[in-house]
Amino acid sequence: MGLGDPILNLMVRISSENISWMVQYCLETSPNEACGLLLGVGESVKFVRGARSVAPSPYQFTMEPLDILAIDKEAEDLEVEIVGLFHSHTTSEAYPSETDVDACPDDRWVHFLVSLKSKPYRVRAFKIADRKITEIEISCDLEGVSIDDLSWTIQL
Numbered sequence: 805m806g807l808g809d810p811i812l813n814l815m816v817r818i819s820s821e822n823i824s825w826m827v828q829y830c831l832e833t834s835p836n837e838a839c840g841l842l843l844g845v846g847e848s849v850k851f852v853r854g855a856r857s858v859a860p861s862p863y864q865f866t867m868e869p870l871d872i873l874a875i876d877k878e879a880e881d882l883e884v885e886i887v888g889l890f891h892s893h894t895t896s897e898a899y900p901s902e903t904d905v906d907a908c909p910d911d912r913w914v915h916f917l918v919s920l921k922s923k924p925y926r927v928r929a930f931k932i933a934d935r936k937i938t939e940i941e942i943s944c945d946l947e948g949v950s951i952d953d954l955s956w957t958i959q960l
């Protein structure tokens with residue numbers, strides 16, 4: 805990966821408060837997969853918003869278009885952009901599935917994956933460009949969150 809790579813920003817900034825909220829939201833939506841959008845600027849996530857799934861399922865998600873519209877409107881009001889999405893895997897690892905790669909809406913987006921498979925819950929971030937999955941580093945204040953290589957774990 806060259807330093808001048810135009811597509812991949814290999815680090816994303818997010819607060820531990822936002823990570824905690826995301827994991828909590830995923831727990832509340834469990835056993836179905838949770839999903840939502842990340843609002844921010846560049847590689848910095850400022851706000852996390854949950855969205856409903858059109859057809860709630862433990863194995864996949866499809867974001868409710870009305871929720872996407874509402875979040876997009878809110879982003880405009882907050883003068884930020886949609887910079888990515890998150891979703892949960894309730895029984896598998898925090899790694900994008902074939903379905904996630906197929907459904908990737910935007911090569912520039914960051915994907916946060918929350919695995920609720922076992923405690924401590926794991927949070928990882930990826931870029932998916934041209935069907936290629938690249939893990940990216942999560943830069944975060946350390947409160948309540950611990951780092952193990954590139955994977956973040958959280959104890960709730």
Ligand SMILES: [Zn+2]
Nearest residue numbers: 891900901904
């Ligand atoms: Zn998935």
